Amino acid sequence: xxxxxxxxxxxxxxxxxxxxxxxxxxxxxxxxxxxxxxxxxxxxxxxxxxxxxxxxxxxxxxxxxxxxxxxxxxx
Numbered sequence: 001x002x003x004x005x006x007x008x009x010x011x012x013x014x015x016x017x018x019x020x021x022x023x024x025x026x027x028x029x030x031x032x033x034x035x036x037x038x039x040x041x042x043x044x045x046x047x048x049x050x051x052x053x054x055x056x057x058x059x060x061x062x063x064x065x066x067x068x069x070x071x072x073x074x075x
Contacts, residue, residue, distance in 0.1 A: 001052050008049035
């Protein structure tokens, strides 16, 4: 996620900078998107780009606090 703070990057850029297998990068992007922590930017004719979604971290923090206090059964 640190790579995406304040900027957006394509899948290829993330893959190159992380030095991980493409399948691993894909898995993490999908997981982070599902958690609301990464946003996808789609432009017709261009590669998708990904960026950090700060409000997703705020929501995650609130959900985690509720869970720890017993307010929710699951995340």
